C-alpha cells in the first residue's frame with residue numbers, strides 16, 4: 001500500500017474516533033509546504049550528476065516543524081509526505097513543542113564518495129536554506145544521513161544566516177550536538193518496549209528478539225537489549241540476515257562491523273534468507289529499516305508476539321488488521337521511535353540556552369517523556385476502546401487539532 005495512503009487512512013480513523021469536524025480533518029491532512037529541488041553536483045570523475053531533493057513541511061500549529069532528512073534510492077514525494085505527517089503526530093504524542101516535516105534526496109549514499117556526499121548536502125542546503133531555521137523548520141538525521149551530514153548543513157546554512165547551531169539537531173558534539181542523541185532512538189525504543197512489556201508482567205530479560213536493520217536505530221536497540229539480558233536471535237540489514245538460537249553476541253558484532261565486516265562473515269551465526277527474518281519465531285520483532293515491510297503478503301505468517309515499530313510506518317493498515325486478529329500487539333512508530341526527536345528537542349533547548357546537559361540527565365529526561373507518552377496513549381486507548389496505534393494517533397491528532405483551533409486557523 002502507498003505510504004501516504006496508509007498514513008492518511010490511520011489519521012482519518014483517528015479523526016473519526018475524535019469526532020473532528022470534516023473541514024478541520026481536511027485541513028490537518030494538507031501539508032503546509034512541499035518543496036522539490038534539483039541538486040546537480042560534479043562527481044569525482046568530473047561528470048555531472050543530478051539528484052532530486054524534497055522537504056515537506058506538514059504542520060506548525062504546535063511549534064517549528066521538525067524531522068529528519070533521508071538519503072535513499074526509494075525516496076519519493078509520497079513517502080516524504082507521509083513521513084512529514086507522521087512527524088506532526090509524533091511530536092504531539094511526545095508532547096514536545098514542534099510540528100512535523102521530513103526531507104530526503106533520491107540517491108544511494110553508499111555509492112557516493114564522502115566528498116560527493118558533502119557537495120550534494122551543500123547544494124541541497126543552498127536550495128532550501130531560506131525555508132528552514134531554528135524557529136521555522138529544524139532538520140535532523142534519518143536513514144542514510146548522520147551527524148556529519150548535519151555538520152555540513154549547519155555550515156552551509158551559517159554562510160547565509162550567521163552561525164546557527166539550533167538549525168539542525170543530531171550534530172557532532174563539538175558543534176553543539178547533545179550527548180545521548182546518537183543512541184536516543186534505539187534507547188527510546190527500549191524504554192518503549194519495557195513500558196509495553198510491563199503491562200503484560202514481562203521484561204526484556206530472557207525474551208527473544210528479531211531485529212531488521214542494523215544502522216543507527218537497530219544497532220543501538222540491539223546493544224541495549226543485549227545489555228538488559230534480552231536475546232537477539234536473528235537480525236538483518238541490506239546485505240543479508242543471520243541467526244543464532246542462543247543469542248547473537250551483539251558487542252562482538254558491532255566491533256566486527258566497525259572493522260568493515262559484513263553480517264554474513266560474522267563467526268558463530270548461521271546465514272538465513274532475509275525474507276524469513278520478519279517471519280522468524282520470537283517474542284519481540286523490531287523492524288528498524290524501511291517502511292511497508294509488514295503488509296498483506298506476509299502479515300499472516302508473522303510469528304512474533306509483540307512488534308515494536310522502530311522504523312517509520314513498517315506496517316500498513318492491512319497488516320495491522322491481520323496481525324491484530326492474530327493477537328499480535330503492535331507498539332506504533334509515532335510512539336516507539338520518538339526517542340530520537342525527543343533528544344533532538346533537548347539538543348535544540350541546549351543550543352538555545354547555550355548550556356550542555358550531561359548524558360545521565362539526557363537519558364533520564366528521555367525516559368520521563370517516553371513513560372508519560374505511554375501513559376497518555378493508554379488513557380486514549382481506554383477512552384476510545386481502541387488499539388495502541390489509534391491510542392497514539394488520537395493523542396497526537398487531538399493535541400494538534402486543539403492547537404489549530406486555539407490559534408484560530410480553522411478552515
Ligand SMILES: NC(=O)C1=CN([C@@H]2O[C@H](COP(=O)(O)OP(=O)(O)OC[C@H]3O[C@@H](n4cnc5c(N)ncnc54)[C@H](O)[C@@H]3O)[C@@H](O)[C@H]2O)C=CC1
Nearest residue numbers: 143144185213214215216217237238288289311312337340
Ligand atoms: N535515526 C533516527 O534518529 C531515527 C530513525 N527512524 C527510523 O528508523 C529507521 C532506520 O533509521 P536509521 O537507523 O537512522 O538508518 P540507517 O541508515 O542508520 O540504517 C538503516 C539500516 O537499514 C538497513 N536496510 C536498508 N534497506 C534494507 C532492506 N531492504 N532490508 C533490510 N535492511 C535494510 C541498512 O542496511 C541499515 O542497517 C528508518 O525507518 C527511520 O526513518 C525513526 C526515528 C528516528
Ligand SMILES: O=C(O)CCC(=O)C(=O)O
Nearest residue numbers: 067068140142340341344
Ligand atoms: O530528530 C528529529 O528531529 C527527527 C527524527 C526523525 O526523522 C524521526 O523521528 O523520524
